[in-house]
Amino acid sequence: MGKMMETVRLTIDNKEIEVPKGTTIYKAAKQLGIEIPTLCYLHLDDLNIENKPGGCRICVAEVQGRRNLAPTCSTNCENGMVVKTHTTRVLNARRTVMEFILSDHPTDCLVCPKSGTCELQNMAHLLGIREIPGAEYAEMSKYKPDTSPSIIRDLDKCIMCRRCEMMCNDVQTVGALSAVNRGFMAAVAPAFEQNLEHSTCTYCGQCVAVCPTGALTEVDHTPEVLRALADPTKTVIVQTAPAVRAALGEAFGMAPGTLVTGKMVAALRALGFDYVFDTDFGADLTIMEEGTELLDRIKRHLSGDTTVRLPLLTSCCPGWVNFFEEYFPDLKDVPSSAKSPQQMFGAIAKSYFAEKIKVDRENLVVVSIMPCLAKKYECQREEFSVNGNRDVDYSISTRELAAFIKQANLDLNNLEDEEFDAPLGESTGAGVIFGATGGVIEAACRTAYEMYTGKKLDRIDFTELRGLEGVRSATIDFDGLPLNIGIAHGLGNARKLLDDVRSGKSQFHAIEVMACPGGCIGGGGQPAHHGNSEIIKARAAAIYREDSKKPLRKSHENPFIIKLYEEYLGHPNSEKAHHLLHTRYFDKKKKVIVKQ
């Protein structure tokens, strides 16, 4: 046994509690069932993410013997402490501070994209704020609005909780957002208050995911989708990413981790999509291409080819692609050249499928439902369109889809399950697990193993690749060939592995990277988790549950994938496959920034 953990005893609201030394009052109170309100504090313990700047000053409480009120989120418990969380002094202070915050916040709740899920709105409700004194002569801090391909910043609504800054810098190490200006005009913005588009932003959307207010929201593409659906000349097809089905239900009051695949399909069909397909199909295709590329590189490496770049880095996450283009452009030939599942799907839809149903690509509209905001940017990249016509026309987030479904008077809860359409709706369990960290590389291993060894896998679940640890590694035995696998989720973790690759220290053959903590299930386009990491874990469990129930769980066994290669592509990494399914990367450092 190690040394005993030191504990302290204290009283909170007349209840005694003993907690380990170093526990904050906020957490100790939580253990007692006392939920102290806060606007800035955020803690996802399983992901090792904590934001406690002590800035909002809503969580204050009275500590006996202390001159001023204590911010409970950042004050540690001490022996003999007597804490009161709801005295007149505390309640008055909390209300007054809340009035301050609201006095510098627009009151356009009725038309705010965050309305209903806004933590500030909820707090105002909770504290029973009915008026904002002095509002008639209170100056508001005003900032220029900023719209990027994925994210809208409306800093008038920023309450300086600094969660986005923590996400962008500490977790993602992207460094696009930090506090600027002083005093009343302080806000979180890119350096020199540049637009996001001119910053190092990767559009991972983690800032949006944690923003308590409407200061950071996604660009809403549902109006364009609606217009396409209403246009009789257009055939509109939709693809849904695996992580969406594990979280969409939350927006309709279902428990986190509820799988709504069938209901989601029914809803999309009801919304008027002509074909409801699955991005999992694109994922299976990605495995075929990426897996083949991996084996090819390994074989060349084993045969002594020193020019081959290892490890192979996965490339299905657009936030991650943006990140290495920005920070590791010197390594841009290391990642797999395979497009992401979204773009592979789009490429096949607008070629093979368009030909099949005899519709011009101009009249075929491909919509994707993604847990992600970077996908919005990805589908707008020039290399993913033909003569100005995008392979994927619009990408909308899980949140946007939920709103869309509600607007169409559909009650997701009461819809009968329906099946995806053929042929691009067919998928395996390998495609599904793309939604969780470690899933892509697990799916790749299932296929690469059988391709490499020619043997059948007797154990499909590579549990050693699963989990929420930020950086993980495992060695998979490819029948005598030990394959070293690295996994990182969260760009800060990815950076650690990339630094090793750059310095030549990396011992991995392949590395999977997901920009968002938890993988796509924790994506920037998912219903807000409000700091509850149980939600992330429940979504991951749902993903693996769906996989385990699938009759087919390896991408190369997907009958339509087999058919697609036979009929159209030839074989993985064929010339045609390269043309349609592979891409190249750019050095974003070289982009010229024009001063606005």
Next chain:
Amino acid sequence: MSQIKSLADLRKKREEIKAEMDTRIKAIDPENHVQIKVAMATCGIAAGAKEIMEFFVEQLDRRNIQGVVTQTGCMGYCYAEPTVEITLPGREPVVYGFVDLKRADQIIEKYIKEGELIDGIIPVNYETIDSKE
């Protein structure tokens, strides 16, 4: 400059400095040696102390008066900047405030040459650590 290698060294150095200052004064003209200190902190400079200091340096030379003009820090009399402290041989230092070129000229002509006090004296109103028991 040589390094000071011990506390004893430092003390020796201090005596040397004091002795050197003394000899320097004696070597020139002990009877007529004037010390002029101009308060040259930012505030003094802003009020014109630099010009005054240059004036003293130049005029002592021109009027053939033996003396040393040095800069020093803030004397605390902000309301009366620029301030100058004059020490005539064998006499207590006298601080003059509001020193412009005209008064600087008077200080040389009347006080330094004749020993006559002139307008603008700032009365000293503090104790030093040496006098405080």
Next chain:
Amino acid sequence: MHLLVCGGTGCHASESDAILWNLRDELEAKGLSDKVQVILTGCFGFCEKGPIVKVMPDNTFYVQVKPDDAQAIVEEHIIKGRKITRLLYHDPKTKEPVGDSKHMGFFKKQLRIVLRNCGFINPENIDEYIARDGYEALGQVLSEMTPEQVIEIIKDSGHRGRGGAGFPTGFKWEIARRNKSDEKYVVCNADEGDPGAFMDRSVLEGDPHSVLEAMTICGYSIGASKGLIYVRAEYPLAIHRLQVAIRQAHEYGLLGKNILGTDFSFDISLRLGAGAFVCGEETALIHSMEGHRGEPTIKPPFPAESGYRGKPTNVNNVETFASIPVIILKGAEWYKRIGTEKSKGTKVFALAGKINNVGLIEVPMGTTLREVIFEIGGGIRNGKKFKAVQTGGPSGGCLTEKHLDVPIDFDNLVAAGSMMGSGGMIVMDEDDCMVSVAKYFLDFTVEESCGKCSPCRIGNKRLYELLNHICEGKGNVSDLDRLRNMSLVIKDTSLCGLGQTSPNPVLSTLDNFMDEYIAHVRDKKCPAGKCKDLMEYYIIPENCVGCTACARVCPVNAISGERKEIHYINPEVCIKCGACMEKCKFDAIIIR
């Protein structure tokens, strides 16, 4: 022989001019003009007993002299050599006349410890510092004392940090010493930011070596080998003199490797601050030095545990450091005798505002506000009435007449509703509107808030707006409750010292000048006549002769009236520029 006549503003107002001319006339009449000069001097600070005439060289100090006394002074004192007892200063305790001003307690009100070398030595010459016992304390510390002994002396001296909060210096050092680490830092906080306070700049410009010596002593005591001075970039001369001093100290081996031949090594470098007030807060200062945004973080951890680069760091301000060598040399016992029970030593104050002797003074703790303002400071300018003194920088409180006899120390100022702060003292007279004064200070904190926590970022702004609202005559009585509540909440909930003290000017003026607030909100009047929106220019019909001068000068044609008839100012049009009042030769225009 010289007769010094005080020409300070106070004495000037009580006919010191006439005394001067009478003395000269008397001397002329007696044919003594050649032998005795009459000199006009700056303020003696003894305005309470003015006008003053001092006879040199015998140091006779005459008080409350009248122009008629000139004859007696010349005939009795000059010619007959007899002191005039009735004009002498009488010791208030013994009631005895004091013949020689050197024995008057009055001139011992100030004691210069921190400023001991300022104005004495050439700050760019290390020799002059050494000649005044410079580096002697360091020498003794390094060769004769253990770090613990040094800390013990500082603790025993009762010295408290001069940065504002008054934390005992020795304890701070002890905590930094106790925290084990491979590297520790000594930081000198020279980010002096209080408007009107410039004692740190004066010390750095006038006596930079005292700070270097003290930092080195501190380094030895806590076990640090690196010192950093965080100095504002707006202090170029201080930076220059520090650079010169550091170079000279290096050349003498008083900084760098093996100082004074011992095995102790210590080096000091400068870090320039970009002028954010909040960087005077030690955690913000450290973040700024590390290259991060200058904003405070929650303590604990204190810098003594985890400071610069996460290492134990001792932060003291310039004035604190400047006292250290003297404490070592003179001993804790000597130092302890100065000051009050809980605040030892001296404090430097920057006197500003409506006071005659604006300047930098250093007094023992326990000196009263009255002594500082009326004796050292020479009283209120233009003979106006004293109204308030604001101590402690922008977030101190306003103290009034009733606080004048409070002995100044850390605790008494807090008890009176203000604070020591860095030692700014702004004196206000009857013409100052206290609501506007509170607004003025709030304006500063609003500008200087870092914006991290909501009460300081938004609350102070709202406080400012409400004060402005009141000054514009738009406030009502219930606003005063709101003002107080907002102030108390901002104090109670802000993250750092800036927000925790910024409402002090509001609270102290509410406490001490409630009548002025009431006048603003209820009667819509500004008693001091400072709030433009609350004043009205008015022509007294009886005094107006109809000269039209006012109407002609009015830039907005607000004044009407025929020639030789009574004029009228239209308050709706008037922009309150005051031009008419200046122009009127008949005192017909008043502010009401």
